[in-house]
Structures are given as structure tokens and as C-alpha cells.
Amino acid sequence: MTIRVLVADDQEIVRTGLAMILDAQPGIEVVAQVADGRQAVARARELRPDVCLLDIRMPEMDGIEATRRLAGPDVADPLAVVVITTFDLDEYVHGALKAGARGFLLKDAGPELLVQAVHAAAAGDALIAPNVTVRLLAAFAAGGDGRPAAQPVAPLTGREEEVLVTVARGRTNSEIADELHISLGTVKTHLGSLMDKLGARNRVELAMWAYETGRMGR
Template sequence: MQPALRVVVADDQDLVRTGLRMILDAHDGIEVVGEAVDGRDAVEMARRLRPDVCLFDIRMPRLDGIEATRLISGPDVAEPIPVVVITTFDLDEYVHGALRAGARGFLLKDAGPEMLVQAIRAAAAGDALIAPSITARLLEHFASATPVTSTEPRFPLTQREEEVVQRVSAGRTNAEIADDLHISLSTVKTHLASLTTKLGVRNRVEIAMWAHDTGRAKR
């Protein structure tokens, strides 16, 4: 039997933290090992406990979720800890920054227990999940306010990689991509690994953002 995934939850609202703990602890294979009430406590706790995944609110006192994410999961962190960001607003101006800071997922607080658990497990497995219902709107919102800085990849993408990029940008999971394209799950993972190398990105979240910046996002 595999050990339970260890999770640190950070939110300044007691009721929210209690609710998240109850949802996660109710699932086999997941254990909440710590709760933090602000960003500074969250970073300190994450560094001390080294959980498998951190679940951070985007708006917290002392240190917001973006900076907390950057400090434990950013590009300059030698041993990053996966972070899933949660927020009340699907067009929160801070979400884009959190994803750029290294977050492996983005969920609304009303996403539901199943989606929350999926996001935790995906992050722990090195994957990333953005609530499919808001992925396109989120990226479009920030693209309209942010200059395009992405460039074409150093090496051209294959037709299959282009198809994978489009589906990632639409918030599809690996299993859904495999089903759409009639390929195996391992083949999807191979394409994603190739894309991260070609695009110079770290995860599927950044693949989705690149797709939107370059006009490849699936409509």
C-alpha cells in the first residue's frame, strides 16, 4: 500500500480550512499534515514538513499566494514543492501571476470535492490541472491585458504535438487527450515531455499559456 499524499492547506478563513481538511481527509490516500493562516506561515510550514502538495489560497495576509508559491515552487527553487492555488474568483487578477510563479493547478473554491482531489493527485504526480470550465476564459482575460512575449519554438512541433497543445489549452486531462486522439496514456506523456523541452516551459499550465499567447488555444 502506497503512503498517503501529505498536504499542507493555507487559507486565512477558519471555515474554509476546516472544509478543505474534511474533504481531503475523507479520501483514502490523502492526509492533511498542516494548516497555515497566512502566506509566511505556509512557506515556513511547507519547508519544514516537505509535503507532497500545498493547497494555497490566492489572497492571504502577510504574504499572498503568489509569493508563497514562488518561494516554494518557483523556477529558482532547487527542490520545488507542487502547489495548487484556489480562489473565489475565476478572473482574479492574481491567478495569472500564481501560474507564472510555478503553481501546478488552479481551482475555484466551489469546484467540488472530486475536482479538488483530482488536482491534488495530479500535482503530486507531476501533472497539473486547471478547472476546465474556466481555462479558456482565464487565459483570454489575461491575454487581452498582457503583451504577447512568447516566440515560436526552436524546433518545430509535430502535427500530433500541435493537437496535444490545443487540448491542453482547453483544460483536457491526459486521459481525455489519449481518448480524443486515440493514443495511449504513455504516448500523451511522451508528447508533453517533448513539448516542455521544445517550448522551454515547466509544465502543462505553461503549455496552455503559451498556446494562448501564440494563438494556438483550442476554441
């Protein structure tokens, strides 16, 4: 099954490069390239791609607002969004994740990570790259927005706490299973329970909650 991708970036050389990398992959097709956030929203609503790859700094409408309109909590049928940024734009990435993005990449992440992020988003998951996401989430937690983190609807079990921490450290499901000596199915069960208890839509939001509640500093 082919993953259909929309690429939005105001820099033509970046936009073209991303599209070339993705089009060269089996099972991935770039169905649109646009240069600003307003076009991204319009084309995404028209084409309903499997994944929208959005730059954060764009004219007309930035990637955060575009993400909110395509994947925000008030969107009835949200699209999968992965944002692209540079490491010095932490606050913008945080805003995009809060707006509903399933993950993010640095522009110099490389083809392999780009492809992984697209596959993860298309599968309903979110890419958490340990060398990037962990540092960003820690920075978000240190800054904070002054609001207390949401409380779980039911207390987390000890095992759920362990799974939560490994997710926030950027582990994949397979790595979590190996690290905690449990089956892959059990990992998925715990992740589902965590999302239900915390009202999280994906593992990025789980990781953000772990940092916001100080679990990664213990």
C-alpha cells in the first residue's frame, strides 16, 4: 500500500530534496509540493494524503497553525502531520506537537530518519528520535507554560510507569520489550492503557507528559 505524502516548505531546494528522497522510496509517493502553510492546508484537505510533512517557518500561515487546522484536537478527521525544523526552534516544535503533530525532524536528519518518520506517522504512530526529541522535551519541561499537567483518569501501574519512561527516552516498541523483558503485545497493551488514562493521542504526547510531570528527572 502506497503512502501518499504532501511536502510543504518555503525553500524550494529543501522542498525538492525532501520530495526526491521520498519519491525514491518504494511504497511512498509525494502527491503535492507547496511553498506556504495556507496552500498546505488547502491541498491537504483536497488530497487527504496519508502524511503531511510541514516546515514550521512558512509565509502566509506557519506550520503550527497549519498543523492545528489539519490535526488539532478539534479536527473531526485529523491528518497525520510531521513537522520539520532546526534545533534552535524548540518553542515552535513544542507548539506544533501541542497542535497535534505526530513527530518532528531536523532538516539535516538524513534520508533514513525521514523515511522512518513518514512510515511511523502513516501507521498512526510517532517517531521519537532519542538524539533529538529527548533533549527538546527536556527543554520544554524546563520552560513550561505555567499550567499543571493533566492528571490520569486512573492511577498508573508500576509497569505502565516503566513503559512511559522508556517511551520518553525514545525507545521503540521492540526495544521496550527487550529492555523490560515483556512481549511486544504486552508493550502495545500498556501503551494503549497509558493513552486512555492520560488522554494522549500518540507516544509523543506520552513523552511530553512524562517530562511535564518530572518523571524523567527521577
